[in-house]
Amino acid sequence: xxxxxxxxxxxxxxxxxxxxxxxxxxxxxxxxxxxxxxxxxxxxxxxxxxxxxxxxxxxxxxxxxxxxxxxxxxxxxxxxxxxxxxxxxxxxxxxxxxxxxxxxxxxxxxxxxxxxxxxxxxxxxxxxxxxxxxxxxxxxxxxxxxxxxxxxxxxxxxxxxxxxxxxxxxxxxxxxxxxxxxxxxxxxxxxxxxxxxxxxxxxxxxxxxxxxxxxxxxxxxxxxxxxxxxxxxx
Amino acid sequence: xxxxxxxxxxxxxxxxxxxxxxxxxxxxxxxxxxxxxxxxxxxxxxxxxxxxxxxxxxxxxxxxxxxxxxxxxxxxxxxxxxxxxxxxxxxxxxxxxxxxxxxxxxxxxxxxxxxxxxxxxxxxxxxxxxxxxxxxxxxxxxxxxxxxxxxxxxxxxxxxxxxxxxxxxxxxxxxxxxxxxxxxxxxxxxxxxxxxxxxxxxxxxxxxxxxxxxxxxxxxxxxxxxxxxxxxxxxxxxxxxxxxxxxxxxxxxxxxxxxxxxxxxxxxxxxxxxxxxxxxxxxxxxxxxxxxxxxxxxxxxxxxxxxxxxxxxxxxxxxxxxxxxxxxxxxxxxxxxxxxxxxxxxxxxxxxxxxxxxxxxxxxxxxxxxxxxxxxxxxxxxxxxxxxxxxxxxxxxxxxxxxxxxxxxxxxxxxxxxxxxxxxxxxxxxxxxxxxxxxxxxxxxxxxxxxxxxxxxxxxxxxxxxxxxxxxxxxxxxxxxxxxxxxxxxxxxxxxxxxxxxxxxxxxxxxxxxxxxxx
Numbered sequence: 016x017x018x019x020x021x022x023x024x025x026x027x028x029x030x031x032x033x034x035x036x037x038x039x040x041x042x043x044x045x046x047x048x049x050x051x052x053x054x055x056x057x058x059x060x061x062x063x064x065x066x067x068x069x070x071x072x073x074x075x076x077x078x079x080x081x082x083x084x085x086x087x088x089x090x091x092x093x094x095x096x097x098x099x100x101x102x103x104x105x106x107x108x109x110x111x112x113x114x115x116x117x118x119x120x121x122x123x124x125x126x127x128x129x130x131x132x133x134x135x136x137x138x139x140x141x142x143x144x145x146x147x148x149x150x151x152x153x154x155x156x157x158x159x160x161x162x163x164x165x166x167x168x169x170x171x172x173x174x175x176x177x178x179x180x181x182x183x184x185x186x187x188x189x190x191x192x193x194x195x196x197x198x199x200x201x202x203x204x205x206x207x208x209x210x211x212x213x214x215x216x217x218x219x220x221x222x223x224x225x226x227x228x229x230x231x232x233x234x235x236x237x238x239x240x241x242x243x244x245x246x247x248x249x
Numbered sequence: 250x251x252x253x254x255x256x257x258x259x260x261x262x263x264x265x266x267x268x269x270x271x272x273x274x275x276x277x278x279x280x281x282x283x284x285x286x287x288x289x290x291x292x293x294x295x296x297x298x299x300x301x302x303x304x305x306x307x308x309x310x311x312x313x314x315x316x317x318x319x320x321x322x323x324x325x326x327x328x329x330x331x332x333x334x335x336x337x338x339x340x341x342x343x344x345x346x347x348x349x350x351x352x353x354x355x356x357x358x359x360x361x362x363x364x365x366x367x368x369x370x371x372x373x374x375x376x377x378x379x380x381x382x383x384x385x386x387x388x389x390x391x392x393x394x395x396x397x398x399x400x401x402x403x404x405x406x407x408x409x410x411x412x413x414x415x416x417x418x419x420x421x422x423x424x425x426x427x428x429x430x431x432x433x434x435x436x437x438x439x440x441x442x443x444x445x446x447x448x449x450x451x452x453x454x455x456x457x458x459x460x461x462x463x464x465x466x467x468x469x470x471x472x473x474x475x476x477x478x479x480x481x482x483x484x485x486x487x488x489x490x491x492x493x494x495x496x497x498x499x500x501x502x503x504x505x506x507x508x509x510x511x512x513x514x515x516x517x518x519x520x521x522x523x524x525x526x527x528x529x530x531x532x533x534x535x536x537x538x539x540x541x542x543x544x545x546x547x548x549x550x551x552x553x554x555x556x557x558x559x560x561x562x563x564x565x566x567x568x569x570x571x572x573x574x575x576x577x578x579x580x581x582x583x584x585x586x587x588x589x590x591x592x593x594x595x596x597x598x599x600x601x602x603x604x605x606x607x608x609x610x611x612x613x614x615x616x617x618x619x620x621x622x623x624x625x626x627x628x629x630x631x632x633x634x635x636x637x638x639x640x641x642x643x644x645x646x647x648x649x650x651x652x653x654x655x656x657x658x659x660x661x662x663x664x665x666x667x668x669x670x671x672x673x674x675x676x677x678x679x680x681x682x683x684x685x686x687x688x689x690x691x692x693x694x695x696x697x698x699x700x701x702x703x704x705x706x707x708x709x710x711x712x713x714x715x716x717x718x719x720x721x722x723x724x725x726x727x728x729x730x731x732x733x734x735x736x737x738x739x740x741x742x743x744x745x746x747x748x749x750x751x752x753x754x755x756x757x758x759x760x761x762x763x764x765x766x767x768x
Contacts, residue, residue, distance in 0.1 A: 025425075041486070048486045055666040075284040075452045077488050078570075080377065083284045118423050126400065129281065129388075138389035143345030143382075146353055153347035154371060157381035161283045186385065193345040249353075 017062070017106035018049065020070060025119045034062040039100050046095035046109065047074055047084055072121040079225060082160025085167075086111060086121045092164035094225045095121075112167045114174065125163050131179040135205050137186050143193040146249045152236050156188035158226050165220035165230070171213050178213025181220045181230055188233040191240045192247070199240070206241035210234075250275055250432040250651035251642070252417055254404035254459060257285035258376075258631060259614025260437035261383040262638030268390035272648045275397045275430055277404045277419050279454050282384050286439050286452040286615075287634065290376025291493035291567075292360060293368035294341075294635075295628035296334035301357050305365040307331045314629060317362040317527050318594070318622020319729035320744060321472065324765040326601045330620050330629075330636050337635055338369050344382040347371055349563065358563070359498040360627040362527035368628040373493040373567045379631060405661055406462045407434055407610065414610035416651065420661055427659035432651030433609040435641045436463065437634075440593035440615035444676055444714055446669045449590040450482055450491040458664065458706060460596065460616055461713040469606045470713075470749045471618040471760075472595035474721035474731045477625055478682050480531035481550060482589030485574050489589030492550065493567055494627035496579075497524050499559050501552045503531070504583055505538050506545040513551075514538055529624040529730045532588040536682050539587065549583035588682060592630060594621040594730065595720070598748055601763075603641035611644060613637035618746075623729020662704035671699055672714055679718045685735040689722045716749040716757070723747065723757045 018035045037049055050070055053059055059067045075083040077096045084095035087110040089103055100107065115123035145153070165181040166172045172180035187206060194202055214234070221230045239245040251267055253260045256278035264274045278285070299305040310331040315322055338355070342348065348369050349356040357366040371378040390396045401422045408415045408429065416431040436459065442449040443456035464470055480503075481496060482489040502524050503515040516523045518534055526534070535548045560568050560580050568579050577584045597605050597612035599619055605612055613619075614634040621629060679692025696715050703711065724747055726740040727733050745759035 043486045045486060051487060055670075057667060073280065073284075075280060075454050076286070076289055077453060078289075078485065078490050080289055081284040081452070083280055124401075124423065125281075129400075133388060133392050136389075136392070138385045139345065140389075142343040145342050145345055145347060145350070147350040150347035150350060153345060154374075154378065157347065157378050158374065159381075161281065186381070189345060189381070190385070 016100065019106050019108040020120070021108070021110040022070070022120045023111070023117050024068075033067060035067075036062045042099075042101050044100045046086075046088055046098045046100065046107070047077055049100060050095065070121065071119040080160070082162030082225070085162040085164050085225070087113070087167070092167040092223045094162065097225055112163060114167055114172070115163065125161070127174050128161050128163060128166070128182045131183045131209070132186060135179065135183055135187055135209055136201070137190050139190065139194065140198055141195050144195060144249065145193060148249055149192050149247060152192045152233065153189045155229055156185050156192065156233050158228055159185035160226050162225060164223045164225055168219045168223050170217055170219070171215045176213070177208060179209040184210040184237065185228060185230070185233060188237045191237050196246060203241040203244070206237060211238065211242055250430070250649055251435060251645055252277065252430045252432055252651070253435045253437055254417065255285070255437035255439060255614070256282035256398065257287035257437060257439060257614060258379060258383065258634035259638040260435070261380075261387050262635045263435050263437060263613060263642040264396045265383065265386055265390065266639045266642035267645060268393075268395035270645070271395070272645050273395055273397070275399060277399045277402050277417070277430070279401065279403050279422065281400050282380065282387070284452070284454065285380065286455055287631070288377045288380045289450070289452065289491070290631050291373040291491060292495040292498065293358060293370030293375045293628045294338060294379070294631040295360070295363070295367050295626065296338040296369060296632065297331065297367055298335050298338060298355055298357065298369065300355050301366040303365040305367055307334070309364055310334060310367060313363045314620065314626055315622065317626040318624050319739065321475070321622035321729065321746065321762065322620055323601060323763050325763055326619055328765070328767075329601065329640070330633060333636055334632055337632065341379060341382060344386050346378050346382045358495060359525060360494055361497060361525050361531065362626045363628075368498065370495065372563060372565060373495045376631060404438065404459055406459070407466065409466045409607055409610070413608040418656065418659060427656040427661070429654045429656055430651060431654070432649055433645070434611070435638075436597060436610070436612040436616050437614045437638060438616050440596065441713075442590070442593075443669075444672065444710070444717070445590050446673045447487055448489060448673060448677060450479060450489045451591075456664070457713070458710065461709040463597070464713045464716065464749070464751055465709045467607065467750070467752060468610065469598040470596060470716065471598035471746050472623070472720070473717040473749055474680070474724055474747060475594035475623050475729060476590060476680055477528055477592035477594060477730050478532040478588040479591035480528055480535050480588050481586040482591070483571070483574060483586060484589075490570070490574060491589075491591065492571065492586055494528070495564060496550055496552060496567065499563060500555050501550045503535065504549045504551040505547060507543055511551075512544065527624055527626065528591075529732075532682050533732060535586070535588055547585050548587065550579070550586050551583040552579045553581060553583065555580070592625055594618065594623065594625055598746070601640070602644055603637055604644065611641040613641040623731060662706045664706050664710060668699075668703065668707045672710060675699070676714050676717065680721055682732065684721055684731070684733050686722065686733070689718055693718050693722070712751065712755065716751070716755050719755055719757050720747045720749055723759075
């Protein structure tokens with residue numbers, strides 16, 4: 016298998032494409048297992064036999080639950096641990112996300128997502144309201160991995176823009192869903208500026224979300240609370 | 250400034266507890282909290298809320314935990330844990346965790362080794378749900394300046410001078426710059442999964458390197474031989490994937506084929522608890538069946554008989570996961586499982602207050618040895634992490650000052666993948682589900698042979714690995730997760746804590762377990 020990786024050395028502005036040859040051990044192999052196999056060799060060599068630096072990428076759970084290993088696989092945002100090699104067209108091209116600053120190779124700095132949630136004040140001052148009725152939305156929105164796939168494909172999101180994208184909107188859906196009436200006043204405004212007004216409703220995020228979060232349903236619920244001021248009664 | 254290594258449940262719990270008292274803390278974490286192993290916890294959190302009309306109470310929770318752990322845990326610590334559990338779950342509710350409910354009542358499920366339905370849950374994604382809520386709560390204090398999070402920073406080592414912890418050294422993984430953070434340290438860096446790379450259900454970030462560094466510097470560790478093999482895991486590429494104990498809790502049955510017929514062996518072997526035996530017992534039984542020539546060489550979980558609603562409401566995530574990785578619909582077909590390494594009951598030797606033997610150094614969560622004895626009950630890890638983090642934080646009553654100093658001549662070595670693989674294979678050979686003196690001794694010899702041309706980091710890991718083997722060797726009995734086929738009995742003389750210490754050489758001794766204070 017021909018694997019092309021867009022690489023960048025730490026502290027450098029220059030990207031370069033490096034090509035590796037790889038033979039999967041079995042059909043279940045993913046991008047993550049391939050990268051680990053390549054990095055696990057005593058000496059990593061590219062397709063021409065030149066010695067190569069180990070490939071930097073982030074990982075943690077390796078079973079689609081943590082969002083660490085998000086990257087572009089053949090141009091599409093995906094989790095490396097969820098992308099089977101046999102499902103991808105050759106040559107397989109791996110690139111870091113383009114909307115975030117690159118740290119090294121496939122590792123990008125996604126701290127903007129945290130910064131945006133801080134700005135949104137995504138927390139409760141008072142007790143959250145939990146009930147059987149509210150739980151489905153809270154569960155679904157709490158599943159967000161903060162991987163950034165949605166932001167990468169979003170036509171409206173840029174670092175620095177007033178629109179925070181679905182990586183902001185999903186955790187905030189839980190906040191809106193469980194917040195008491197008093198606190199909601201400010202949160203509604205926040206949602207309007209940071210989500211509602213900026214979202215072009217292309218919903219390309221929905222197609223790439225590795226957790227398959229029902230983004231549309233979450234937006235409907237948040238819009239009802241924040242824009243149409245429908246208050247959930249338990 | 251209190252320095253906390255790790256942003257999993259124990260770390261966040263400690264930081265939030267401190268922040269609520271106005272005490273500043275630093276969280277040092279290799280990645281964002283969303284990547285912490287805590288998010289992978291599935292089945293639930295135990296608390297005697299007594300919502301299911303079964304007359305459950307705190308004492309039963311206490312008893313089940315001690316018994317499940319083969320009486321190796323500190324009874325006073327366990328009592329504190331069981332007593333606080335209902336309050337902890339209620340606090341989580343106030344933070345908005347969407348526990349399974351009927352109206353406003355929390356629903357609880359059965360779990361292994363428990364007399365009553367005591368496990369509160371959110372489908373089989375409980376860890377993720379708890380983490381999402383605690384991350385939001387911690388954010389509040391972050392914005393107020395009470396918590397400072399150093400993401401993408403690795404806590405490389407602790408600084409111990411004259412028996413006192415003076416801080417830690419961390420490395421910014423983005424710039425390779427080292428810093429020293431002054432002040433006390435709460436270790437919350439997770440279990441020792443990195444000693445069994447590729448063979449655990451956990452996160453690849455839990456390297457165990459910080460634990461190894463601490464051990465070499467004189468921090469004592471306890472019950473290192475107590476490694477939990479979870480009976481229901483699936484072999485996926487590069488790791489084991491957990492199938493939550495909720496599968497059994499909701500009625501799943503262990504099965505194999507004997508003479509071509511379905512054979513529900515656990516129900517025959519354990520007619521009382523049936524499929525809800527504790528994990529140590531279940532893993533041994535599954536191993537036995539896997540090696541039984543009269544059976545088909547596989548063990549399955551059979552959930553076909555469960556009500557449709559259970560899959561829709563309580564196990565939808567698990568159903569999707571197994572379908573994804575095995576191509577099997579658990580509602581229609583039994584699926585193959587086998588035991589895999591899941592949890593380390595052993596870790597830093599701490600007292601009830603979560604103090605280590607080093608002043609100003611505390612430990613909580615899976616990196617510490619507390620509450621779970623020789624075998625942890627499902628649903629007690631999330632609880633133990635939150636409670637342990639709280640207890641460690643309660644040692645602080647005033648806000649301390651502490652600087653962050655840039656270091657210039659610090660060096661760091663990487664553990665090579667080859668060494669990691671070798672260490673893993675050796676430890677697996679000595680610390681399997683069924684052990685004996687011979688295989689443990691062989692593993693120790695192999696480790697000694699490996700101990701040359703290693704960099705300091707690798708050597709440190711090797712030493713802690715050897716301490717695990719030595720602990721298993723010295724405990725000449727079978728108890729909980731530690732099963733010795735050459736000494737299958739549980740012996741009163743080993744009703745003690747195995748304590749490993751390092752001072753030029755590894756020292757293993759058995760210390761008394763504290764007596765229970767109140768009856």
